[in-house]
Amino acid sequence: MGMFAEPVGSPALTDLVVHGWDLARATGLPYGPAPEAVAVLGPLTAEPVPNGRAMGMFAEPVGYAGDDAFEALLALTGRGPRWSAGPGL
Incomplete structure (x- = not known):
């Protein structure tokens, strides 16, 4: 793609980590991303999220x-860290 790895990899890793949580919470399954991924995503995500928010x-x-750090990342992306689908799945 002719691009640096960070601008391409960061959104992909964010999608995997955050949507992995979305899926786990929606289905009532446990989820815990690799701490190394969360440590990298915190600083990389803070800047582009407002632009992403403006784009919906x-x-x-x-x-x-x-x-x-992971719950802070979830909150930054508009997710309630304590949310769950609840009973009745």
């Missing part, structure tokens, strides 16, 4: 005051 790719950020 992300919801408004969810308030989060904890210190868990």
Whole structure:
């Protein structure tokens, strides 16, 4: 593609990690991404998410005051870190 790996890989990794959580939560399954992936995504995701939000790719950020990096990433992308599909699946 003639592009640096970071601009191509970061959105792909974000999709895998965040949508993996979406799928796990929607189906009631446990999910825990690799801490190394979360550590990389935090700084790489903070800048492009507002632009993605303006394009309709992300919801408004969810308030989060904890210190868990993955939950902070979820909140930044408009997901409630404690959300679950609940019973009745």
